[in-house]
Amino acid sequence: MMIKNYAKQTYGLFTRMAAKIAAMTFMQYVNFINHRPIGQIKYALI
Numbered sequence: 001m002m003i004k005n006y007a008k009q010t011y012g013l014f015t016r017m018a019a020k021i022a023a024m025t026f027m028q029y030v031n032f033i034n035h036r037p038i039g040q041i042k043y044a045l046i
Contacts, residue, residue, distance in 0.1 A: 006011040011022040 005013060005016055007016055024041065028038045031038050031041060
């Protein structure tokens with residue numbers, strides 16, 4: 001969902017993008033540790 005972004009300034013846009021990328025990376029890491037498919041992050045915390 002990088003397209004829907006309601007940032008008003010460039011700094012806010014970059015901050016939101018960095019937060020989304022960090023969250024995706026964390027969820028992939030959780031899947032990696034639990035021996036689950038890395039690309040299926042929707043159910044990573046179940």
